[in-house]
Amino acid sequence: MTDTPRLELIGITKAYPGVVANNNVSLKVMPGEIHALLGENGAGKSTLVKFIYGVQKADSGILKWEGAVTDIPNPNVARKLGVGMVFQHFSLFDAMTVEENIALGISPELAKSGLTQRIIDISTQYGLPLEPDRYVHTLSVGERQRIEVVRCLLQDPRLLIMDEPTSVLTPQEVEVLFQTLRQLAADGVSILYISHKLQEIKDLCHTATIMRMGKVVADCNPAEETPRSMAEMMMGGNLTPPERTANAALGAPQLIVKGLSVIASDSHGTDLKEIDFEVRTGEILGIAGIAGNGQQELMDVLSGEVLVDDPKSITIDGNSVGGSGPNRRRSVGMAFVPEERLGHGAVPQMSLWENAFLSGATRMNLLSNGFMRIRESEDYASTIVEEFRVKTPGIANVAASLSGGNLQKFIIGREILQKPGIIIALQPTWGVDAGSAAAIRQSLIDLAANGAAVLVISQDLEELFEIADRLSVICEGRLSPGRKTEDVNVDEIGLLMGGVANDPITEAAAHAD
Amino acid sequence: MIDFVVLALLTIITASTPLVFAAIGEIVVEKAGVLNLGVEGMMIVGAIGAFAVAVTTGDPTLAILAGAASGLVLAFIFGFLTLYLLSNQVATGLALTLFGIGFSALLGNGFVGQTYGGLPHLDIPILSDLPFVGQLIFGQDVLVYLSVFSALGVTWFLGRTRWGLAVRAVGENHDAAHSIGFSVTLIRMGAVLFGGAMAGLGGAYLSLAHTPLWVENMTAGRGWIALALVVFASWKPWRAFFGAYLFGGITIVQLHAQGFGVDVPSQILSMLPYLATIVVLVLISRDGSRARLNAPACLGRSFHASG
Numbered sequence: 001m002t003d004t005p006r007l008e009l010i011g012i013t014k015a016y017p018g019v020v021a022n023n024n025v026s027l028k029v030m031p032g033e034i035h036a037l038l039g040e041n042g043a044g045k046s047t048l049v050k051f052i053y054g055v056q057k058a059d060s061g062i063l064k065w066e067g068a069v070t071d072i073p074n075p076n077v078a079r080k081l082g083v084g085m086v087f088q089h090f091s092l093f094d095a096m097t098v099e100e101n102i103a104l105g106i107s108p109e110l111a112k113s114g115l116t117q118r119i120i121d122i123s124t125q126y127g128l129p130l131e132p133d134r135y136v137h138t139l140s141v142g143e144r145q146r147i148e149v150v151r152c153l154l155q156d157p158r159l160l161i162m163d164e165p166t167s168v169l170t171p172q173e174v175e176v177l178f179q180t181l182r183q184l185a186a187d188g189v190s191i192l193y194i195s196h197k198l199q200e201i202k203d204l205c206h207t208a209t210i211m212r213m214g215k216v217v218a219d220c221n222p223a224e225e226t227p228r229s230m231a232e233m234m235m236g237g238n239l240t241p242p243e244r245t246a247n248a249a250l251g252a253p254q255l256i257v258k259g260l261s262v263i264a265s266d267s268h269g270t271d272l273k274e275i276d277f278e279v280r281t282g283e284i285l286g287i288a289g290i291a292g293n294g295q296q297e298l299m300d301v302l303s304g305e306v307l308v309d310d311p312k313s314i315t316i317d318g319n320s321v322g323g324s325g326p327n328r329r330r331s332v333g334m335a336f337v338p339e340e341r342l343g344h345g346a347v348p349q350m351s352l353w354e355n356a357f358l359s360g361a362t363r364m365n366l367l368s369n370g371f372m373r374i375r376e377s378e379d380y381a382s383t384i385v386e387e388f389r390v391k392t393p394g395i396a397n398v399a400a401s402l403s404g405g406n407l408q409k410f411i412i413g414r415e416i417l418q419k420p421g422i423i424i425a426l427q428p429t430w431g432v433d434a435g436s437a438a439a440i441r442q443s444l445i446d447l448a449a450n451g452a453a454v455l456v457i458s459q460d461l462e463e464l465f466e467i468a469d470r471l472s473v474i475c476e477g478r479l480s481p482g483r484k485t486e487d488v489n490v491d492e493i494g495l496l497m498g499g500v501a502n503d504p505i506t507e508a509a510a511h512a513d
Numbered sequence: 514m515i516d517f518v519v520l521a522l523l524t525i526i527t528a529s530t531p532l533v534f535a536a537i538g539e540i541v542v543e544k545a546g547v548l549n550l551g552v553e554g555m556m557i558v559g560a561i562g563a564f565a566v567a568v569t570t571g572d573p574t575l576a577i578l579a580g581a582a583s584g585l586v587l588a589f590i591f592g593f594l595t596l597y598l599l600s601n602q603v604a605t606g607l608a609l610t611l612f613g614i615g616f617s618a619l620l621g622n623g624f625v626g627q628t629y630g631g632l633p634h635l636d637i638p639i640l641s642d643l644p645f646v647g648q649l650i651f652g653q654d655v656l657v658y659l660s661v662f663s664a665l666g667v668t669w670f671l672g673r674t675r676w677g678l679a680v681r682a683v684g685e686n687h688d689a690a691h692s693i694g695f696s697v698t699l700i701r702m703g704a705v706l707f708g709g710a711m712a713g714l715g716g717a718y719l720s721l722a723h724t725p726l727w728v729e730n731m732t733a734g735r736g737w738i739a740l741a742l743v744v745f746a747s748w749k750p751w752r753a754f755f756g757a758y759l760f761g762g763i764t765i766v767q768l769h770a771q772g773f774g775v776d777v778p779s780q781i782l783s784m785l786p787y788l789a790t791i792v793v794l795v796l797i798s799r800d801g802s803r804a805r806l807n808a809p810a811c812l813g814r815s816f817h818a819s820g
Contacts (some may be wrong), residue, residue: 076694091690091692092688093690
């Protein structure tokens with residue numbers, strides 16, 4: 001390592017109307033260093049890396065590249081300097097081939113002839129297999145990420161920025177990615193690594209910069225910290241991890257799904273194949289899986305947005321509801337927390353109390369002779385805001401004005417207060433900061449302890465291991481048999497998520513059922 | 514009999530060429546993710562622009578250029594409104610059509626009743642003397658050749674060039690294209706202008722070659738057929754080319770059927786091309802997933818590089 005930092009930021013400030021995203025941020029990344037950038041949602045990490053990559057301009061501050069003050073007005077300049085970026089939401093085009101996608105993201109000179117061969121060379125060199133002729137929409141999320149990584153590597157990057165690269169990968173894929181990153185770092189490439197997963201950061205990164213509300217609050221050596229101490233630096237307070245109360249006695253099955261097969265309505269979707277499971281009162285069942293393996297389809301079928309032919313394939317508290325819509329399912333005791341908060345979980349441009357009314361009308365008795373009972377609806381919304389500590393100026397504010405974590409607390413609260421017999425939550429803490437996530441998990445645990453059945457479908461294994469009593473894995477539309485959380489470990493679940501066939505343990509469990 | 518077939522085929526080419534121009538242009542526009550429903554308006558303004566220059570100067574080249582330029586100017590208005598001021602594309606496109614029809618009537622007021630000699634035919638030596646196919650394929654005017662080359666050129670551009678790839682990229686996922694470093698707005702503006710010029714050429718062909726005179730509202734819905742053709746062709750230039758000839762063919766067949774005194778009310782026969790459009794659209798839309806797979810994913814969605 002030389003003494004000149006590859007990248008140095010001095011006093012970067014960027015303000016949006018009403019919020020300062022970056023406030024006097026300074027940062028150094030050395031050659032060959034894997035540098036973590038940590039912070040809760042809205043701490044300003046994305047703004048900062050967008051600035052480095054030339055997607056966004058800063059209001060003030062200096063960027064030094066290898067010691068020289070440099071201006072990066074757009075991504076093309078960034079790429080010429082040797083900055084590569086792997087986006088959290090992939091910047092890929094579904095209807096194009098792998099090669100076309102790569103050609104678009106690199107400089108025109110590189111995209112000329114011989115590209116196919118170079119793609120194959122790089123992908124073998126770093127153990128990232130890719131077929132250049134495949135269309136992106138036919139690829140798994142892990143393969144899509146490889147396209148992004150290979151696209152960066154083709155340009156001999158000297159600084160690689162990775163924004164939450166592992167949130168969509170299986171534990172095994174994560175290991176492969178880490179090997180690639182370590183190999184790159186050993187070759188002298190600097191890596192700026194953004195992630196919420198603190199254990200990964202501890203394993204992988206050499207240094208960490210922690211941001212809170214747009215400011216750098218600490219620099220640390222992740223190897224010397226614990227995930228919890230880093231989380232507390234990010235939050236600027238103490239983290240209260242959810243606590244499991246003693247297991248309530250398991251009661252009768254509240255939700256029974258039997259032989260459920262559904263052909264996906266979308267050509268990019270996943271068909272559900274022979275899904276069987278039940279959730280009993282007092283129990284939290286977790287369904288793990290990599291995005292796009294049928295979770296959304298399962299949620300649609302369970303919530304009644306998509307109906308099935310055989311009503312008996314889904315029963316709630318003894319009622320066959322496979323052919324009934326969401327209202328009927330709500331009336332027999334089901335509650336839902338969809339993944340997409342704005343647009344699915346709440347109507348963005350309607351006020352909080354209107355949103356409370358929309359989902360609670362039946363169970364909270366907010367209708368009288370076809371008219372809205374406005375005062376009761378408002379009271380209901382106020383109760384949610386109070387009990388679930390939703391930060392908002394008032395219940396007349398529109399849903400879209402709340403931050404992700406606050407809106408999610410509102411939605412979960414709205415469903416829980418309806419005293420459901422069974423609640424189904426898809427990715428309940430996706431994109432939610434650590435403090436809110438802990439509160440949301442706690443409320444799900446409490447709900448189960450009070451005798452409801454809880455089904456959580458999530459990609460976040462840490463979350464599932466923290467709250468679930470039993471775990472299943474969904475892969476390519478098939479659901480593995482549920483197993484007690486105590487009896488499985490992360491590796492086994494990871495293998496199932498990756499669709500490893502003929503797993504003797506699963507086979508045995510399947511026969512035993 | 515052979516003479517009659519050749520004559521029929523010649524008229525089919527004449528009827529199809531305006532559709533080819535307009536549809537190929539709109540394919541590029543929609544591939545870039547912009548839905549411009551103003552094709553009819555751009556065509557008719559192209560028609561009057563070309564006709565006015567033709568009868569005033571008598572220069573066919575200038576007339577053709579004027580047609581393209583007229584369509585381009587209208588497309589620029591559309592592009593500025595939708596891409597920079599982020600107005601609604603559907604509403605703006607409809608307004609453009611209404612505006613184009615009215616504006617062309619105003620411009621064309623002094624030209625009603627005048628005629629133009631038609632575009633000169635470019636006979637390709639020797640080949641055009643071949644029996645049967647000679648006049649059909651090698652004795653056309655410059656715009657017919659140009660329409661064929663435009664289908665070839667656009668296919669090559671979209672499939673083989675970096676900028677073609679960029680056009681498809683902004684239509685497929687404008688956020689990703691922006692973060693990679695393409696200027697979504699500029700690329701879309703380029704596509705919109707190209708589409709306008711092509712629609713203008715289609716209009717120019719109508720008033721210079723198809724029926725070389727000016728009649729108010731002479732496009733008679735061809736812009737809408739071109740829009741339908743784009744979907745019919747699932748955004749592929751060659752399919753649009755053949756689709757245009759199919760519709761052109763139906764138009765001519767019904768004309769001849771009337772000429773032969775087929776015992777069907779002429780109004781019904783006149784409906785045929787439009788009816789065929791509806792039938793084809795219904796057949797295509799039956800399988801929603803297939804249409805979605807081919808359609809540019811960002812079609813009709815405004816882009817703003819916020820933040």
